[in-house]
Amino acid sequence: MADTNFCHSLFSCIQASPTPFHAADFLSRQLQETGFVLLEENRPWHLEGGGRYLVIRSGSVIAFTIGETFDSDQGFRIIGAHTDSPCLQIKPHPMDGRQPYFQFGVEKYGGAILSTWLDRELSLAGRVTGLTANGEIVTCLVDFQKPLLTIPSLAIHLDREANDGRAINAQTDLCPVLSQTIADADDWNMELVEQIRKQYHEHPIRSILGRDLFCYDCSPPRFLGIHDDFISAPRLDNLLSCFVGMTAIRRCRSIANCMFIFTNHEEIGSMSSAGALSNFASATLSRIVDDSERRAICLSRSFFLSLDNAHATHPNFQAKSDSDHEIILNKGPVIKHNSSRRYCSHGQSSALFRLLCSEVGVETQDFVMRSDLACGSTIGPLTTASLGIDGIDVGAATWAMHSIREVTGSRDPELLCHVAEHFFDRETFPVISKC
Numbered sequence: 001m002a003d004t005n006f007c008h009s010l011f012s013c014i015q016a017s018p019t020p021f022h023a024a025d026f027l028s029r030q031l032q033e034t035g036f037v038l039l040e041e042n043r044p045w046h047l048e049g050g051g052r053y054l055v056i057r058s059g060s061v062i063a064f065t066i067g068e069t070f071d072s073d074q075g076f077r078i079i080g081a082h083t084d085s086p087c088l089q090i091k092p093h094p095m096d097g098r099q100p101y102f103q104f105g106v107e108k109y110g111g112a113i114l115s116t117w118l119d120r121e122l123s124l125a126g127r128v129t130g131l132t133a134n135g136e137i138v139t140c141l142v143d144f145q146k147p148l149l150t151i152p153s154l155a156i157h158l159d160r161e162a163n164d165g166r167a168i169n170a171q172t173d174l175c176p177v178l179s180q181t182i183a184d185a186d187d188w189n190m191e192l193v194e195q196i197r198k199q200y201h202e203h204p205i206r207s208i209l210g211r212d213l214f215c216y217d218c219s220p221p222r223f224l225g226i227h228d229d230f231i232s233a234p235r236l237d238n239l240l241s242c243f244v245g246m247t248a249i250r251r252c253r254s255i256a257n258c259m260f261i262f263t264n265h266e267e268i269g270s271m272s273s274a275g276a277l278s279n280f281a282s283a284t285l286s287r288i289v290d291d292s293e294r295r296a297i298c299l300s301r302s303f304f305l306s307l308d309n310a311h312a313t314h315p316n317f318q319a320k321s322d323s324d325h326e327i328i329l330n331k332g333p334v335i336k337h338n339s340s341r342r343y344c345s346h347g348q349s350s351a352l353f354r355l356l357c358s359e360v361g362v363e364t365q366d367f368v369m370r371s372d373l374a375c376g377s378t379i380g381p382l383t384t385a386s387l388g389i390d391g392i393d394v395g396a397a398t399w400a401m402h403s404i405r406e407v408t409g410s411r412d413p414e415l416l417c418h419v420a421e422h423f424f425d426r427e428t429f430p431v432i433s434k435c
């Protein structure tokens with residue numbers, strides 16, 4: 001049986017995190033409630049032994065704990081994940097001349113399965129930047145939290161090929177409808193300012209200068225199956241892993257130096273000032289261990305556990321998976337392997353991870369793509385390459401990855417969390433010696 005409290009906490013995390021900016025905010029608030037201190041990148045840091053800290057950069061979060069007598073030579077045990085999910089981003093200007101309905105143009109953000117965005121209850125969330133009454137420039141998180149938009153399908157009577165692999169044109173077919181009563185962009189800006197006023201109980205922004213707004217599925221996560229065997233939710237890739245990493249670091253006893261690195265922009269290649277290809281992780285580590293010799297020793301003894309969801313074998317499309325590496329929901333964390341290092345896992349790091357799992361009674365599974373299909377990738381290879389540390393790519397088994405609703409086993413999040421907690425809390429980190 002799944003731990004329903006644990007799953008409901010995951011559901012709350014997903015609902016509070018419609019965008020990476022909200023995810024970073026939610027994770028930061030949860031961590032600060034358990035004694036983590038927020039550090040600002042533009043101020044000096046004064047770190048103390050036994051301290052718990054976090055840093056935020058544009059939808060990315062790094063949190064870390066340092067041992068009572070901080071010994072950087074022990075290295076860091078690091079969990080990684082990404083805060084973003086594939087979705088539709090609203091274009092800067094609404095569509096012109098579309099009466100009688102008010103509509104937006106959208107851009108694809110990441111590799112979403114576009115057909116799954118049709119006929120859903122969509123809402124809008126993101127970040128709005130503008131001027132206050134006293135001329136200050138401020139930025140606010142905004143989330144409408146209610147069904148606001150729809151992208152209607154074309155009726156089958158008007159499209160007899162609807163069930164025969166019809167292509168979807170993101171420019172023309174995916175323009176969400178917001179309203180029949182909003183007339184123009186000025187009306188819409190007033191609605192946005194009003195929403196900010198409702199959320200912040202004041203009127204911080206008088207005129208809007210910039211916005212990063214995204215459509216999201218606002219139907220809540222749910223248990224699924226006659227015995228609640230599954231979870232159906234938006235953004236399981238990769239808020240599930242963020243939730244697991246956050247829970248593990250909140251619960252850890254801080255014997256070791258522990259860290260999580262949750263980065264934005266994985267779904268669009270990680271190349272941004274806050275993504276896994278940025279200097280966010282290396283700059284943070286340089287400030288924690290400022291001596292370059294000590295830092296080199298610290299990194300050489302660090303390990304990166306990269307968490308991102310893994311493809312479960314699809315019951316209707318079994319031929320799409322390698323038949324010798326079946327992945328089943330609720331059967332434990334999946335180690336992801338790829339000879340071209342699209343995943344950073346290898347035999348030695350897999351051995352370490354399997355040892356950790358066996359010590360807490362959790363089974364593992366091994367994923368490898370069919371050799372005649374191209375393999376996806378994630379933050380593991382990017383972060384281990386840029387920091388020069390060893391690591392492994394692991395994740396919870398998932399169906400329908402990048403659909404607006406993804407499915408995982410209801411026990412999979414807690415199984416992954418058992419191992420993540422043990423990764424942080426094990427007295428010493430296992431060291432592999434040569435035969």
Ligand code: CO
Nearest residue numbers: 237238308309
């Ligand atoms: Co992912």
